[in-house]
Amino acid sequence: MLILTLVIVQLPQILRQVQEWRYPRCYAAEVEGWAAAYDLDPLLIYSFIHTESSFDPEAESSVGARGLMQMTEETFYWIKSKIAPDEALNFDSLYDPDCSIRFGAYYLKLCLERYGGDIATAAAAYHSGWGTVDALLENGQYTRDGTILAEFPYTQMAHYVQKILERYQCYTELYGS
Structure with a gap:
């Protein structure tokens, strides 16, 4: 009986720890810093990193996108021309968590601005x-x-948007807005 009582008392804490494990906040200093710099919700950045790379800084997609926030070479150099034209960065720099989060957060900010702040369309x-x-x-x-966008007609796009929205909801419920 004592064991059952302990389990019942500890269950909410255990469940929260499981949720925190499922929805980590890795690279917190970088995420928080670039979120503040670009006026973004850090929980949204975590949602993108979770979806894009599962927090693996060495991640590379089948189309060659790299890093935590999975950026293509073309997008990387376009953003570099805007925010870091004089910095000695190259496409491999996206394997560095700080660079990937910096560039990915900037691009996310541009997407949100372009599409009226709508997270799904962005x-x-x-x-x-x-x-x-x-x-x-x-x-x-x-x-x-x-x-x-009210509808997402392409299967991959719809699935991606759904994952972002679900993860953002989970991060928000777990860590607050």
Whole structure:
């Protein structure tokens, strides 16, 4: 009986620890710093890192995207021209957590600004590119107002957006907004 009582008393704490293990906040200094610099919710950045690389700084996708926030070479050099034109960085720099989070957070900020702060549409753009999302926004079938996607017609895009939103909800419920 004593053991059962202890388990019942400890269960909420155990469940929270399991959730914290499932939704970690690795690279907290980098995430918090770049979130503040770009006026982003750090929990949203954690959601993207979790989805993109599962916190593996050496992650590389089948299309060659690299690092914690999985950026392609073309996007890396475009962002570098905007935020770090004089810095000695190259595509391999994305394996460094600080660089990956810095560049990924900046790109996420641009996506959110471009799509009116809508997380789902910004996530679709982060995943599939602005050109793809802009083309969908021109089609009234996928948007109500021409600025936010109401539907995500591509399976990979829809799955990605769903994962981002679910993880962001979990991070928010676990750690607060």
